[in-house]
Amino acid sequence: MRSLNSRERLLLSLCFLTIFLVGNGFVFRAVYKKLNGSKTELDALQAEVLELKQLAADAEFWQRRAQWVDDNMPAPMVSVGRAQGELAEQLQQSLFERKITIERQTLIEPVTTEFYDEVAVNLRIEGDAVQVNEWLTTLQSPESFQTIKNIELELDTRSKKTEPQADCEITVARWFRPRSSAPAPAEPETKPDAPEPDLTER
Secondary structure, eight states, rough: OOOHHHHHHHHHHHHHHHHHHHHHHHHHHHHHHHHHHHHHHHHHHHHHHHHHHHHHHHHHHHHHHHHHHHHSSEEEEEEEEHHHHHHHHHHHHHHHHTTOOOEEEEEEEEESSSSEEEEEEEEEEEEEEEHHHHTTTTTBBTTTEEEEEEEEEEEEETTSSSSSSSEEEEEEEEEEEGGGSOOOOOOOOOOOOOOOOOTTOO
C-alpha cells in the first residue's frame, strides 16, 4: 500500500476536520436546545412559585369571602322555571315603575356549575335615557347574587321625543347555591314489624 502524498494527506485532514466540526455542530445544537428548553421550564416554574406565594399571602382574604358566600348565597332553587319566572317578573315590575318599555323578553337556558346554578333573562328595552341608566345601576349587587352578563346601550337617534331616549339589550342573571349541595331528603322512619299472633294458643 503506497503512502499518501502531501496533497492527499491535506484532503484527508480536511475531511476529518469537516466530520469533526459537523458532529460537534449537531452536539452543540442538541445541548443548546436542551438548555433553552430547561430555561423555559425554569421560568415557568419560577412564575408558578410567585403565583403560589401570592395566593398564600391572600389566603385569609379569600377565605373570608368564601365564608361570606357560604353564609349569604341563596338556597338551591326548588324549581328552575319558578326561579326564572320570579327574576323576569321582578325585572318587568321595576321597568314598569320607571315607564320603560319592554320590546322583547327571552328566557335564557339555565346554567349548572360546581359552584352555582344560574337563571337568566334577556331583555330589549326602550325608554327615557335617564331612567334607563338609573335602572341599570339597580341591577347588580353582591347581596342579591345578581349580575349583568352582557349589555348593549345606545341613544335612540330616531326618537322624536324631547327627552333623550335609549335602546338597551341586556342579559341579567341570578345565582343560587348548587342543587347538588342541597342535603338529601331524610328517609321516612320505618317502624319495626309487629310480631305475628300465635294462632296455636286457645
